[in-house]
Amino acid sequence: MKGAVASGHPLTARAAVEMLSLGGNAFDAAVSAGFASIVTEPTLTSLGGGGFLLAHIEKQKQDILFDFFVNTPGLNKEDNFKPVMEPVEIKFPQCTQTFHTGFASAAVPGMLKGLLHIHKRLCTLPLKTGLAPALSYLEEGVEVSKLQGYILSLLEPIFRSTDYGKKIYTINGRYVKEHDRLFNPLLKNFFHGIAAGSSDIYSGETARKFIEEMKAHHGMITRDDLEAYEVVERKPLYIKYRDREIITNPHPSSGGIMLAFGLHLLENVKLSTLSHNSEEFLITLIELMKKMDSFKPMKNGNSITYPFAGSTTSPLIESFIKNTFISTQGTTHISIIDEEGNAASITTSNGSGSGCFIPDTGIMLNNMMGEDDLHPDGFFASSPNRRVSSMMIPAMVMKDGKVDFVLGSGGSKRIKTAILQVLINTIDFHCPLREAIEKSRIHLDDGVVQAEHGIPRETIESLGRHYEVNGWNQKNMYFGGVHCVDKKMDGWGDSRRGGSFLACK
Numbered sequence: 001m002k003g004a005v006a007s008g009h010p011l012t013a014r015a016a017v018e019m020l021s022l023g024g025n026a027f028d029a030a031v032s033a034g035f036a037s038i039v040t041e042p043t044l045t046s047l048g049g050g051g052f053l054l055a056h057i058e059k060q061k062q063d064i065l066f067d068f069f070v071n072t073p074g075l076n077k078e079d080n081f082k083p084v085m086e087p088v089e090i091k092f093p094q095c096t097q098t099f100h101t102g103f104a105s106a107a108v109p110g111m112l113k114g115l116l117h118i119h120k121r122l123c124t125l126p127l128k129t130g131l132a133p134a135l136s137y138l139e140e141g142v143e144v145s146k147l148q149g150y151i152l153s154l155l156e157p158i159f160r161s162t163d164y165g166k167k168i169y170t171i172n173g174r175y176v177k178e179h180d181r182l183f184n185p186l187l188k189n190f191f192h193g194i195a196a197g198s199s200d201i202y203s204g205e206t207a208r209k210f211i212e213e214m215k216a217h218h219g220m221i222t223r224d225d226l227e228a229y230e231v232v233e234r235k236p237l238y239i240k241y242r243d244r245e246i247i248t249n250p251h252p253s254s255g256g257i258m259l260a261f262g263l264h265l266l267e268n269v270k271l272s273t274l275s276h277n278s279e280e281f282l283i284t285l286i287e288l289m290k291k292m293d294s295f296k297p298m299k300n301g302n303s304i305t306y307p308f309a310g311s312t313t314s315p316l317i318e319s320f321i322k323n324t325f326i327s328t329q330g331t332t333h334i335s336i337i338d339e340e341g342n343a344a345s346i347t348t349s350n351g352s353g354s355g356c357f358i359p360d361t362g363i364m365l366n367n368m369m370g371e372d373d374l375h376p377d378g379f380f381a382s383s384p385n386r387r388v389s390s391m392m393i394p395a396m397v398m399k400d401g402k403v404d405f406v407l408g409s410g411g412s413k414r415i416k417t418a419i420l421q422v423l424i425n426t427i428d429f430h431c432p433l434r435e436a437i438e439k440s441r442i443h444l445d446d447g448v449v450q451a452e453h454g455i456p457r458e459t460i461e462s463l464g465r466h467y468e469v470n471g472w473n474q475k476n477m478y479f480g481g482v483h484c485v486d487k488k489m490d491g492w493g494d495s496r497r498g499g500s501f502l503a504c505k
Helices: 010-021 026-040 111-122 127-140 146-154 163-168 185-196 204-216 223-228 255-266 279-294 310-322 412-428 433-438 457-463
Strands: 003-007 050-057 062-068 086-092 095-101 232-234 237-241 244-248 332-338 343-349 395-399 402-410 442-445 448-451 468-471 481-486 491-493 500-504
Touching: 003 010, 003 026, 003 491, 010 026, 010 127, 010 332, 010 500, 026 050, 026 111, 026 127, 026 185, 026 332, 026 343, 050 111, 050 244, 050 395, 062 111, 111 127, 127 185, 204 223, 237 255, 244 255, 255 279, 255 412, 279 412, 279 442, 279 457, 332 481, 343 395, 343 402, 395 412, 402 412, 412 433, 412 442, 412 481, 433 481, 433 491, 448 457, 457 468
Parallel strands: 448 468
Antiparallel strands: 003 332, 003 481, 003 500, 050 062, 050 343, 062 232, 086 095, 237 244, 244 395, 332 343, 332 402, 395 402, 402 481, 442 448, 481 491, 491 500
16 A cells, blocks of 8 residues: 545545555645645535645654744734624534624634645655646536535634625525535636746735735734744644553644543543443543633743643642542544655635635635634633644654554534544444544533434433533534544545545555
8 A cells, every 4th residue: 555545535545545546645645735735625625725734754763843824914014993893603513602703703724835835855756746636626626515615604704704705605696505616716827827926915916916915905914914824833742541652732722732631531430331322431531621611821921831830730630630530430624645655634724714705716714703612711812923822733652663554534613522532433432434434422512512423312311410511413513523544554434524535545
């Protein structure tokens, strides 16, 4: 096997496999799949957003976290008006969430610079080769999958909020739906420019039009923001759990340290003695999620480091043990491994999208300044030119110094709980990857336990004596989408998010 990939769309996975078949490494595959995902998964990622790639370079025994997430905007901004975002209510099947959109919701994008930086640093194939799958998809159009159709239906108020959005997401006078074919002519031209080395959103004529549009709509991004943006290479966070070491996203992101905290609380809990999806097990998870929600690693600009000092976590550990039964007896992602042992875990996001496009590019901007979980001190409280703290957790699990498996998830604030539950399923309960990923999940949201379809009714009724519980009648992308591959070139793409797995022989 030359390698394996798990991703959120079959065409995204196919792009990666094509690079592996041409002799490319895991990073060629990741960059190509990253560009492809922008075309195949437009509701989840964009060149107007950002993300992270965690790389394990086997020959050098080196791990690097490439941070190309978004920056806070407003550097050297001339006017002093207070930005106003546009609230939009998005109705999931069994809950409603408010998203904040418009030009003021956009942070400084990093996706384009990130993918180009990684290509220059780690890839072996020409950039034109890596872009070829995405360009073919843009030329032929991409059929709207069941998942993309569902997300598009949720996000219709956002995706049809501008003239260009209406143009590309309206077919024969109606909004797009499953099985329609999407075309984005401006994005196709922009991608051809990337291949030719001429397309750029950070300088030149495109940047000038970009900033003019920002000013016209009272957005926060300035020319200085674009010029100042840089991709950062970081040392990953290393977390000890059972007999494994988990490598993931470090400060200034908060997702990795929150995962570390959750695993730290579980270290002395013998989960394997409990029955999966039992009342005892689920109460353990719920109480754990309570403590994770109360853990604020980035509050007031101060970061907490791992390993944790006793004074940092001791009170929370005592409270966790006291309130569980244990004391008496509980955005899109791509994972790749190649035959040389290199591994890439890349998580990218455009939030829910701002609904606003960079002029003449077909690129929808992110709405990261409007995601409340990314701004614990309040919207626009941070100074300009700072990395927004992300919940994304691209991760690798190591055993005996080698990559055991690679994983990550989309899902905003549900990412940490989705990853946590899959890690528990694999490490504590020894489930095969497919089973570990597809098992029903829970999530604690504003004090309400969201219980996914598949958890026994009697267990949900028992939990209802202790908590407010909302039982779902279906699996849903709300609970994240964990895509995973392992060292045996096996893997699984989460069905909640249209997941796909392919191996390259």
